[in-house]
Amino acid sequence: xxxxxxxxxxxxxxxxxxxxxxxxxxxxxxxxxxxxxxxxxxxxxxxx
Numbered sequence: 001x002x003x004x005x006x007x008x009x010x011x012x013x014x015x016x017x018x019x020x021x022x023x024x025x026x027x028x029x030x031x032x033x034x035x036x037x038x039x040x041x042x043x044x045x046x047x048x
Contacts, residue, residue, distance in 0.1 A: 004042055008035040 008031050010016055016023060023029040 002042065002046075004035070004038050006035045006038045008032050 008028075010023075010028065010032075016025065016028065018024050023032065
């Protein structure tokens with residue numbers, strides 16, 4: 001198991017999204033983007 005250090009917790013998930021499915025809070029969206037970028041970077045390094 002490999003743990004990626006950045007983490008993201010989403011409270012009140014039922015109310016956190018717009019009707020279009022995007023995160024309503026821009027700060028949360030940026031935080032999620034950072035975690036996903038770390039995941040992609042790690043996965044890319046492991047597959048090389």
